[in-house]
Amino acid sequence: MLNPVSTPNYSDRIGFAQLTRRAFEGGDLHPLREHLLARIAEGTAEAGEGLDLSLVAQLLGEKEAGLVIQTEVLSFHQLFRTPCGLPKPRLRVLALAADIDMGGNTPIEFLLEGSDIELLTLYVIKGIGLPETLPDHDIAIVVASDSEECRETLAVIEQAAPSWPRPLLNRPDLIGNLDRDKLYRLLAGISGLDIPVTAHATRAQFSELLEGKIACADITGELRFPMIVRPRGTHAGVGLAKIDDAAALAAYLIERQEQDFFVARFVDYASADGLYRKYRLAMVDGKPYACHMAIADRWDIWYLNAYMAFSEEKRAEEAVFMIDFDSGFAARHRSALDEMSKRVGLDYFIVDCAENRDGELLVFEADNTAVVHNMDPPSVFPYKPPQMRKIFAAFTAMLSRHAEMGHKAGEESAA
Template identity: 60%
Template structure:
């Protein structure tokens, strides 16, 4: 996944590889791994239905996949427990293991298919399935045997389930110095009923009023995300969306004095926060690519400062809130996307275990990012090794 994603990120044409693998699939010489690659390429080329269909066919007969290790003699063996879903709904763990001495095996858990007995050889396991609807069956399968898992099991399913948008605010809402708008799951018909009246949202949640942020339930990567300012805009939005249920929350204007919006990604490893990236744009709905960071030296300088001074700057300003958030979420690895409100609170947009933390940006444009990503990757691998060592000491 990491290799193909990097190629797409760099603008390389994946269609020749697609044609090569299609030919092997048609003549019966494609391996299961090449079939899975084919499904990933289809998604990266924008044909998600075809990619998922190919993946579905491959996983019907093969659920276990190995990723080539960077070194000939791995330091440890990691088993990743994945769900049959799109490429954005499992933790992109290959990025975190870049150039490491960790041997990765991925096991896809399918509805109605039991876990292999015996399990693949591994030193520890990590759940990489997300809290999305199409991962729920996989999470239930793991949860049913989690207490009997023979090795350390990181990111347990019961904690991943707390990351759903309408649960997260209840988990974090009373933390001092932290702001997280309440998120409500609302059906299409209820939203249409609320649209004509400015105060009709009171029937959904006290205090909820236009403008609101809305997105389809289960969506990610900004799909269907919109700011809706009034009832007429809500009617137009719903007319363009086929989904039956949506997440709705109040809009928070987190722009700075210069009118720019700043959005941060922070990675947590065993409770410790690390700067992931910083995006700056004149629009509220930021993600890194639409901020055009590569085109602005001043934006990159601000991101570099954020990264270099994180422990004495952003991290120190919000230390209490970040510590409390990490303790309540409880996962060994997760990320948050966040901002700062005008009164200095830490504004949480989302927390999940599947956001991309990568080292794909060109080093000639982003020379500061490689060292920071290396710190995150090294901390992640050190955490894995420590968990294996602690398990060995307990057994002794």
């Protein structure tokens, strides 16, 4: 049973958004790293500085070193503050995070940038769990991901959720449904929505397939060549490949050492002009918002490899997509998006999707940790800042609405 909230014992940090922005804009993080290392060597570093050093190391490509530092810091301190710009915040949000790499928790700092909301992040650590007395907050949100490394964190929060003293968003029992091999089951049968079955396949099964002992359909009914394969547990396109035939599968297995994979049928979603268009949407309080549109001549698109900054024509199309989103894309897929939002049940999540050749919403994945940011240079992407501010405003309005409902419920129960 959780005790009533108390005055928080937090440590301040620069935080994810500011440090990532410095790196994104080409700033040199080495001087900051040396300064933080010197503070640690002198024994004068605060816990928040240790966590900043962990993130700096990861941003400099030293992931393992950064995670070692993070785990060491979190072993003795779990609560951190990212200050807002105002001396007296309107709301205090408590984010419940896991000890994982910098992409494993919702980057909520970007969503709160420039707002009058203060962010406290509480890391729920294996063997430590939640504190007996929670830090004072108006609303809480689970930011840990659906990855296997976060399972214990989510389980601890889920156990405490029924007695949480404030509104709790993105409830932990729903986050696990975003797993690649669970999401398609959750979304199956939605009219106007296409999501390929994503199945777990082992190296042994692939070997049997190559030997002719089993067929593709024995792994999952709709599977055939060409297929999409990726190692289980990887993200950001690591190990992702389109496998056209048995020879390509054999070559892929020589390159990869993993034993477990995800496999799905390949959907050729190229438009009539031969280009592929992939969309990222933010679902905030049940409503879709456009995050970006990537256009490329390759099926395995993410925004960086679409090179949008180098094509005025592509950017013009993305601008129209954003400006006309409510009356265009969102209107075309309203019923599918509404039903998906209901089934997922999360207050905030991200969808990567496209349109198949039948005009249906083709869903690739959904998660709660994809980065939604306002770092792109306005000189190149003048249409993005207004759109990002719209998403941030919707997110903060959602927090305010739930916090107000929580306060009213508390007043009624006290009366």
